[in-house]
Amino acid sequence: MKAMELFSEAKEIKKGRIRIETTKDKVEEMIKKLKNNGYEHFVMLSCIDWIKDGKFELVYHMWSYKYKEHVMISIKINRDGETVPTMSHLFPQIETYEREIHEMFGVEFEGNKRLVSFVLEGWPHMPPMRKDFDTEKFVKEHYYKIPEVKEE
């Protein structure tokens, strides 16, 4: 069955692109349902920082080779401290996407055992993909100074 028939909240934004806005407690059921209905390719998991609303938007992208349709399931969570259950048991590659989002945005995924550092190693600062992380200021503070030579 196609996503438009499966879910009443599905909206077709253009041909072959479906967008579903839902809540985090329904997302697992939706991904399972889509997986069993021909949407067997998990494309990726994206995160968007809507800083004005104080929300993170997580977008689960799925594709059906059968219907040639791309479904984006969106959930919004609070920027500070709200956790999301992991989906890595449904598709193994989600583990890595969650690991990256945890590192770059600071989102906690409950049940993902591998939220270890991914690209950044030993990063003590704010997760850098957050909109309030000021790249320019950070660079100026850290890389614009010539380190002092200390006499021993």
Added chain:
Amino acid sequence: MMKEYELFIGPNHPGATGNMSYRLWAEGDKVKRAETRVGYLHRGFEKLMEKRLWMQNVPLVCRICVPEPDINEAAYSMAVEDLMGWEIPERAKYIRTIILELARISSHLMTVGSIAASLGIYTAAQWGIGDRDYILDIFEEITGGRVYHIYIWPGGVRWDLPKNARELITKVLDYLEKRKPMYDDLILNNKVFIRRAAGVGVVPKDKAIEWGVTGPNLRAAGYKLDFRKLEPYAAYDKIDFEIPHYPKLGEYEVVSDGSDIYTRTAIRMLEIVQSIRIIRQALKDMPEGDVLLKQPQWFAWKVPAGYSYVRVESSKGEFGYFVVSDGGKKPVRVHVRGASYTHGINVMETIAPGLNIADFAPTAFSLDVCPPEIER
């Protein structure tokens, strides 16, 4: 009794596919466990893109993938066009097809050469890099740049092909066709290669889609799936070409159950032939006309609010751009989906146990892992 030990491969290692590394735990020469480690190449493209104007991102995105930069330009431009609601001129579609296929050939030549080199056939790698240079010459003639072209642009391509483009391209295609039997003798018809590559580094066929495998790696597993046919972009819907997939390996012998190093190499060689076929058709059928839409002032673009996901079929698999706009002068978020993200991490880590250490590098090369796609 052999004790388990740890082995580090990369980041500067002939067995690593670029600036990345693997940590292996092995017993004797059998890999027990593998862990992919990235982070040597992170340049923060996605963050940078949020700080730059829509147009300023065009010269930036091509830097995401060095061996095949044009897919980035194409996907980013397609996403902007999608949000803007632009339909690009017909001629530009054909030119994009030609550029993307030339890039695919150049990338495949490098990959096939690297796979062979990792099995000791170093000549193939030299040939691959050498022949790729002829394609870079064409790019230089058309776009002015050898590696980064910044030629595909939202709204079409920046300028028309030069007058001698047809002759230049045809000459190189003729040359590559002549070279192919030599590559075949050296690699795919070579008994040494077959014995090392057949049945090694197998991605389970029933798991391939679930694990997010795409591109030549998926076709080597027996699926006839290609986004150039599934969701045609550029001029692919008007061009006649085939999708090489296991077990239809054409002139090559089927020596294994597929989804192994041998089949993945064969699929790439067959795709080079198809790319040549596509370019020849595109050069022949290309209509006359404009190549770039009339556009508003480049530095004052406001892209309508919305979500767009576009994908192209790169030499490595599905390459997608998820672009979010709030109607402003800069993107809110650009998320790049590289095919190597799954191939290099989850797939590689899962199929590595049981591999011989000597087979690890060829397996990684045959999955065509490109680290910059992982850490944009």
